[in-house]
Amino acid sequence: MFIDSAVIEVKAGNGGNGCVSFRHEKFVPKGGPDGGDGGNGGSIFFEADSNLSTLQDFRYQRHYKAKNGVHGQGSRKKGKNGKDILIKVPLGTLIKNAETGDLICDLTAKNQRELIAKGGQGGKGNQHFATSTNRAPRHATSGKKGEEKHIELELKLLADVGLVGFPNAGKSTLISSISAARPKVANYPFTTLEPNLGIVQYHDYQSFVVADIPGIIEGASSGKGLGLKFLKHIERTKVLAILLPVNSEDISQEYKKIETELHKYSQQLVAKPKVILISKMDIAEPDFKPPAFNHIPVLPISSVSGKGLNELKDLFWSQIQLTKDAQTSKTG
Numbered sequence: 001m002f003i004d005s006a007v008i009e010v011k012a013g014n015g016g017n018g019c020v021s022f023r024h025e026k027f028v029p030k031g032g033p034d035g036g037d038g039g040n041g042g043s044i045f046f047e048a049d050s051n052l053s054t055l056q057d058f059r060y061q062r063h064y065k066a067k068n069g070v071h072g073q074g075s076r077k078k079g080k081n082g083k084d085i086l087i088k089v090p091l092g093t094l095i096k097n098a099e100t101g102d103l104i105c106d107l108t109a110k111n112q113r114e115l116i117a118k119g120g121q122g123g124k125g126n127q128h129f130a131t132s133t134n135r136a137p138r139h140a141t142s143g144k145k146g147e148e149k150h151i152e153l154e155l156k157l158l159a160d161v162g163l164v165g166f167p168n169a170g171k172s173t174l175i176s177s178i179s180a181a182r183p184k185v186a187n188y189p190f191t192t193l194e195p196n197l198g199i200v201q202y203h204d205y206q207s208f209v210v211a212d213i214p215g216i217i218e219g220a221s222s223g224k225g226l227g228l229k230f231l232k233h234i235e236r237t238k239v240l241a242i243l244l245p246v247n248s249e250d251i252s253q254e255y256k257k258i259e260t261e262l263h264k265y266s267q268q269l270v271a272k273p274k275v276i277l278i279s280k281m282d283i284a285e286p287d288f289k290p291p292a293f294n295h296i297p298v299l300p301i302s303s304v305s306g307k308g309l310n311e312l313k314d315l316f317w318s319q320i321q322l323t324k325d326a327q328t329s330k331t332g
Contacts, residue, residue, distance in 0.1 A: 004155040004233070006058035007098050010117045013041030013066040013082035015143025018123035021074030022136065033137055034076045035126040041119030041146040042066030042082030048107035052090040053197065055155050066117070069143055072125045082119055091158050092236065098152040108158065108236075116151065120144035154232075157195055159211035160320050162234030164258060165243035166216065170279035170303055172196070174243065175212040177303040178313065195233045202317050210316075211237060216261055231265050238323040239316065240274045246284040246300070252291050273319050275299065281307050 016038025023031025070079035129137035163171040179198025196212045213230040262269040281302040301308035
């Protein structure tokens with residue numbers, strides 16, 4: 001089951017208390033204070049793991065609590081620190097404050113690790129409070145409480161190309177033809193019920209990632225169908241590939257409907273570079289000519305016969321590189 005959101009509670013460990021103790025040794029009548037410090041409480045870290053693809057585990061465990069620090073002891077013995085907790089989540093996970101909605105961090109890099117809840121500092125033992133006027137302090141400080149947070153996890157898949165289209169446009173067949181992904185393929189609407197990622201090998205040593213999301217329908221931006229729930233998974237893609245089947249009643253009109261839904265959902269999606277794929281060319285009439293779209297590359301393909309798939313990889317790769325170059329020039 002694909003789960004892309006979860007709300008959990010995290011509680012870092014409390015610091016251990018400092019100790020009040022005095023040195024007692026034979027022939028040492030004035031040993032002085034020797035109370036040790038308390039250990040620090042365990043902290044909670046999150047780490048991006050490229051081997052994970054869903055937040056499903058957080059459906060069953062919603063509370064995470066790190067260990068408290070151990071109290072200090074006599075003879076200047078410091079208490080043991082509480083053990084940290086490392087929670088692994090998929091690449092592309094956003095961590096937010098569940099109460100305010102504020103973004104805490106965005107885990108977009110492999111093995112990126114972030115401190116989310118800091119453990120409490122251990123208290124000071126009475127050894128630290130001896131002065132020239134108070135050589136036998138009888139007080140120590142308590143350990144501080146660890147941070148406690150109510151957080152929301154939201155997964156937005158990381159992919160280079162996002163496949164967009166109405167149900168039965170051929171997205172699942174396409175991703176299974178150009179990658180090792182094996183989504184369910186059938187001749188009825190909404191065959192795809194969750195996003196799929198496929199790694200496409202390009203030439204000998206290069207590759208890119210394609211995301212297939214459930215088909216959107218007219219009205220998806222207002223909650224109809226499955227599109228609204230999963231459109232967020234193409235927000236991070238560099239390029240949108242819009243599939244328009246050759247057997248559509250009106251290809252140009254179908255594109256306008258998709259463009260309208262993207263526009264209503266997010267202006268950022270509309271602004272992304274696009275390519276238009278006329279799919280299912282294996283059933284096209286011999287005299288079919290694809291319509292023209294202003295300044296958008298158009299490529300007829302067939303995932304069944306393989307028509308245009310090599311050209312499709314070249315097109316995807318060139319568009320991805322153009323997007324990367326544009327981003328580099330902005331940051332530079």
